[in-house]
Amino acid sequence: MAPYPLPMASPLLPLVMAPVAFAAVLAFIVRPRSVRIPIKGRHVFISGGSSGIGLALARLAATEGARVSILARSAARLQEARDAIRLATGVDVAIFSADVRDADAVANAMEEAGPVDVLVCNHGVFTPQELEKQDLEEVRFMVEINLMGIFHLIKAALPAMKQRAKATGLPASIAIMSSQAGQVGVYGYTAYSASKFALRGLAEALQHEVIAHNIHVSMIFPPDTDTPGFAEEHKRRPDLTNIIAGSSGGMKADDVAKKALNGIKSSRFIVPCNFEGSMLSIATAGLSPQSSFFTALAEVLGAGFMRFMGLCFQWNWFSLIEKWHSKKKNM
Numbered sequence: 251m252a253p254y255p256l257p258m259a260s261p262l263l264p265l266v267m268a269p270v271a272f273a274a275v276l277a278f279i280v281r282p283r284s285v286r287i288p289i290k291g292r293h294v295f296i297s298g299g300s301s302g303i304g305l306a307l308a309r310l311a312a313t314e315g316a317r318v319s320i321l322a323r324s325a326a327r328l329q330e331a332r333d334a335i336r337l338a339t340g341v342d343v344a345i346f347s348a349d350v351r352d353a354d355a356v357a358n359a360m361e362e363a364g365p366v367d368v369l370v371c372n373h374g375v376f377t378p379q380e381l382e383k384q385d386l387e388e389v390r391f392m393v394e395i396n397l398m399g400i401f402h403l404i405k406a407a408l409p410a411m412k413q414r415a416k417a418t419g420l421p422a423s424i425a426i427m428s429s430q431a432g433q434v435g436v437y438g439y440t441a442y443s444a445s446k447f448a449l450r451g452l453a454e455a456l457q458h459e460v461i462a463h464n465i466h467v468s469m470i471f472p473p474d475t476d477t478p479g480f481a482e483e484h485k486r487r488p489d490l491t492n493i494i495a496g497s498s499g500g501m502k503a504d505d506v507a508k509k510a511l512n513g514i515k516s517s518r519f520i521v522p523c524n525f526e527g528s529m530l531s532i533a534t535a536g537l538s539p540q541s542s543f544f545t546a547l548a549e550v551l552g553a554g555f556m557r558f559m560g561l562c563f564q565w566n567w568f569s570l571i572e573k574w575h576s577k578k579k580n581m
């Protein structure tokens with residue numbers, strides 16, 4: 251006789267085992283495989299590193315022992331950024347003055363900077379306005395900087411990045427700064443949202459192309475963030491853009507930089523920055539690569555519910571738009 255009674259097979263057992271088995275399946279299939287991307291001692295190149303989120307990222311990477319290069323147009327602002335980072339960290343960053351719209355200038359800067367391990371395509375411009383009122387020049391300005399500028403950077407950095415990743419045996423990263431307005435279209439952002447949505451197609455396709463070279467692509471999706479660029483934007487942003495963007499809580503540049511760097515280090519393809527961003531990322535997971543089986547599980551189990559939540563948000567936004575118009579008519 252056994253000293254203890256054998257446990258009865260609980261009827262709940264399959265209920266518990268099913269999700270565990272499913273999680274195991276996801277852990278087996280998620281691609282690309284998650285890796286750790288080291289920052290210390292590596293060359294981190296940040297476009298738009300002279301201001302806001304890019305500057306916060308440059309400071310953070312310098313603190314963590316990276317060799318940092320930053321690129322932007324204004325040489326004066328680059329100098330200021332270098333001084334500020336030296337004061338805060340004791341580290342000197344390399345500065346490169348170039349307009350990302352100029353492919354040759356970007357290639358020259360990249361050549362001078364030397365092979366990159368972590369390329370952060372962060373620069374961006376945003377001048378919100380209803381499409382009907384916005385000059386085509388301004389639309390072109392946003393598309394050329396936010397989209398074409400990213401192509402120029404990646405094309406310039408990729409050959410040496412591949413060689414370097416091979417020589418060092420360490421995984422490399424290409425990170426792209428999108429926006430929550432690159433996950434959902436927002437009133438006043440026709441040009442901006444278009445430029446940011448486009449980056450997702452770029453990033454998904456690029457990840458297929460560079461994975462064999464041990465290069466991991468990350469996309470970062472911040473909400474409204476307190477930066478010099480945002481202060482300028484806020485002066486002219488349409489009321490409805492303010493109201494809808496307010497659905498997601500604002501952040502400080504340093505906190506976005508932390509989320510971004512953590513996402514890059516753990517080779518996540520989609521990097522949300524706040525709680526609303528995590529929901530938005532599950533709701534818009536689409537066919538993006540996913541290296542975390544845990545997030546994959548949340549995406550699969552949350553899909554239906556998050557679609558419902560998304561519809562509720564749209565219901566709210568369309569009601570606000572309707573109210574805003576009827577208020578204007580009565581004024």
Ligand SMILES: NC(=O)C1=CN([C@@H]2O[C@H](COP(=O)(O)OP(=O)(O)OC[C@H]3O[C@@H](n4cnc5c(N)ncnc54)[C@H](OP(=O)(O)O)[C@@H]3O)[C@@H](O)[C@H]2O)C=CC1
Nearest residue numbers: 298300301302303322323324350373374429474475477479
């Ligand atoms: N702040 C926010 O609310 C949010 C921002 N984002 C995104 O984060 C990124 C950074 O934004 P943020 O920190 O607010 O922006 P800032 O305006 O504060 O800084 C932008 C940086 O990009 C550089 N830059 C702009 N145009 C060019 C160009 N043509 N060539 C080279 N460099 C250029 C600027 O330098 P210079 O002008 O001297 O060239 C500056 O260093 C952007 O991609 C933005 O779309 C996403 C979500 C929210």
Ligand SMILES: CCCCCCCCCCCCCCCC(=O)[C@@H](N)CO
Nearest residue numbers: 376429430431474495498526533559560
């Ligand atoms: C399923 C549930 C989803 C819930 C959350 C939805 C919230 C969406 C809000 C969109 C905010 C867009 C901010 C853009 C900021 C930006 O890029 C500009 N400041 C320019 O830099």
